[in-house]
Amino acid sequence: MEDDGDIRIGSAEREEALSALADHHAAGRLDANDYEDRRGRATDAVVRRDLTSLFTDLPEPRPTLRPAALSGTGPAQPPARGRSAQSKLGRTLVSLSPFIAVAAFFITKSWLSFLLIPIIAIVARALDE
Incomplete structure (x- = not known):
């Protein structure tokens, strides 16, 4: 399988990562400085690799990044x-x-x-x- 770490991410993925980081901070796995640093990097993330690198030393929860869609296919669900x-x-x-x-x-x-x-x-x- 090809590495899809260079696939661009959207707001939903960033928000999911921010939520997971907040859970880790609340659980005491991240101190305030590390939490703020990772939050800033998650907010600025552009590709999947930017987000996955934030969670390499953390257990679940992690953002669930869906597999990259095949080229030529539309979004999984059309917006309501x-x-x-x-x-x-x-x-x-x-x-x-x-x-x-x-x-x-x-x-x-x-x-x-x-x-x-x-x-x-x-x-x-x-x-x-």
Whole structure:
């Protein structure tokens, strides 16, 4: 089998590695400095080899890197359309929330209207789930 350490990784693989590193830190296998160093290297990782090198001296959990797909095949699962539309709506609401709060402030003349910002963020988060 050919070495697929040079295969580029995505955000999901980086997040899985960060989660595994957090588990090792919580278990006491990594001190704070080593944990922060490995976290930074996991965040900056570009290829699989960058992630696997972070776990050579650690037991499970490790990120599960799926075998490289054959060339010409698409992603394993297509992204869900409804989810991305909900995420876009949530991001739009959060982006507009300061403007909505300022408009409500001028209408009501009450500083309480600025509480709309976190309320809108909570509602947007609930829409994403």
